[in-house]
Amino acid sequence: MATTSSKRSLASPRVTAASAATPVAHRAVASCRVSWDVKLSAADRWRAALEAWAIPEAIVASASQSPWIHPPALFDVPKSIEPSPSHDRAREALPSGGTVLDVGCGGGVAAFALAPPAARVIGVDHQVEMLTMFRANAVDRGLSVETIEGFWPAVADRAPVADVAVAHHVAYNVADVVPFLAALGAHARHRVVLELPDRHPLASLDGAWRHFWNLERPDGPTPEDLLAVLDEMGIAAHSTSFVGRLRAETDLDQAAHFTRIRLCLPAEREAEVRDFLVAHPPSTTRELTTIWWPAGPGQSD
Ligand SMILES: C[S@@+](CC[C@H](N)C(=O)[O-])C[C@H]1O[C@@H](n2cnc3c(N)ncnc32)[C@H](O)[C@@H]1O
Numbered sequence: 001m002a003t004t005s006s007k008r009s010l011a012s013p014r015v016t017a018a019s020a021a022t023p024v025a026h027r028a029v030a031s032c033r034v035s036w037d038v039k040l041s042a043a044d045r046w047r048a049a050l051e052a053w054a055i056p057e058a059i060v061a062s063a064s065q066s067p068w069i070h071p072p073a074l075f076d077v078p079k080s081i082e083p084s085p086s087h088d089r090a091r092e093a094l095p096s097g098g099t100v101l102d103v104g105c106g107g108g109v110a111a112f113a114l115a116p117p118a119a120r121v122i123g124v125d126h127q128v129e130m131l132t133m134f135r136a137n138a139v140d141r142g143l144s145v146e147t148i149e150g151f152w153p154a155v156a157d158r159a160p161v162a163d164v165a166v167a168h169h170v171a172y173n174v175a176d177v178v179p180f181l182a183a184l185g186a187h188a189r190h191r192v193v194l195e196l197p198d199r200h201p202l203a204s205l206d207g208a209w210r211h212f213w214n215l216e217r218p219d220g221p222t223p224e225d226l227l228a229v230l231d232e233m234g235i236a237a238h239s240t241s242f243v244g245r246l247r248a249e250t251d252l253d254q255a256a257h258f259t260r261i262r263l264c265l266p267a268e269r270e271a272e273v274r275d276f277l278v279a280h281p282p283s284t285t286r287e288l289t290t291i292w293w294p295a296g297p298g299q300s301d
Contacts, residue, residue: 042228047175049221053200055264059213063264071258072129074247075106077137085240086195086290087113090164093191094118101162101187103152104170107133110195111166112141120144122162126151153183161187165295168195172221177229185235188295196223198241198287204248205262207280208273212263223289230293237293246286252277 040048055067081087090110094100097119102111105123107130115121121143123134131147138145148158152167165188167180174180184192202217209215223239230237249255256274265273 042225042232043178046177046221046225046229049218049225050172050175052218052220053202056215059215059264062266063261064266065261067262067264069258069261070106070127070130071249072107072127072133074249075109075130076133077107077109077112081109081113082245084113084195084244084288084290085242086110086166086168086193086288089238089240089290089292090114090166090191090193091117093164093193095163098163099160101159101165101184102134103165103167103184104173105134105147106130106169108137110168110193112137112143114164114166115141115143118143118163120146120162122146122148122159124148124150124152124155124159153179156183156187159187161189161296163189164191164193166193166195169197169201170194171196171226172200177226178233181230181233181235185293185295190294190296192293192295194226194291196226196289196291198223198289202262204246204282205259208259208263208276211276212265212269212273223291226291230291235293237291239289239291241287241289243285244288246282246284248282248284 060067087110090100091114094114094117096117098117099120099122100111100114100118101122101124102108103124105111105125108121108123111118111121111123111134121134121138123131123145124147125131125134126149128149131149135145135147146160148155150158165184167184171177171180171194199219199222203219206217209217223241227237227239249258252274255277256270259277260267260270260273263273
């Protein structure tokens with residue numbers, strides 16, 4: 001499927017700053033207000049849509065730890081990796097014995113789904129626990145492995161060029177997305193493959209934010225917005241959508257623990273969060289999009 005143009009191409013979000021004097025619940029709602037204004041670039045729209053996810057200052061200040069967590073256990077590689085268009089699009093561009101660069105690798109599900117034919121995997125992540133899992137998973141599979149700790153693209157000059165570069169479930173963490181995407185392209189000989197959910201991963205907590213903080217969360221950006229950024233960069237990307245399993249904590253107590261942290265609530269409210277999760281069970285599936293484009297001298301697809 002060819003790149004689609006963004007439905008929002010004529011309008012741009014402007015995040016309305018919250019007043020420091022506004023009471024917490026009121027300010028929480030005000031801080032997420034987005035109005036559609038003069039035309040911005042697709043890259044600026046991507047940034048603004050992600051910045052709208054900022055949690056109001058007063059709520060963050062009340063939290064005992066950062067709510068922006070990626071618990072490593074959630075991103076380990078399952079015993080059996082589900083087939084997906086993302087894996088298919090990457091595999092078809094990989095030579096036998098080829099190399100995969102997995103950016104924001106977590107435990108490495110995106111890379112290990114490709115081995116074989118891949119024989120060498122390079123994992124990049126800013127969380128050292130993720131890289132420890134990635135390395136152990138590679139050793140278990142008898143693969144040649146390299147890990148690079150740090151933020152992409154700041155660490156890109158330490159990464160070798162691979163046959164295929166993949167980044168699954170990372171784009172919504174990256175406000176400055178143009179250098180992120182450009183560095184992926186510069187480190188792939190054949191193809192770059194991204195996977196991202198159609199809605200921001202924290203959208204599943206919309207109801208909980210409303211319930212606990214009277215806070216409305218934003219609803220962008222979307223894969224379509226990322227395609228618009230690629231288009232603006234002169235990259236003719238392709239995309240396809242599919243339905244996949246939603247990765248979530250399977251243990252209710254653990255889910256309540258991480259959800260309570262994501263909601264900036266104190267430990268004594270964990271039981272309340274648990275009750276909320278029982279009353280509002282999350283969906284087990286979600287819509288996902290694979291985005292891919294040719295890289296390197298061949299640029300054949
Ligand atoms: C949602 S997890 C996805 C992990 C893995 N790709 C997967 O699909 O299971 C996102 C991962 O990206 C990492 N990450 C986010 N932004 C990054 C960046 N700019 N550079 C390197 N790692 C990043 C996080 O530490 C986390 O391990």
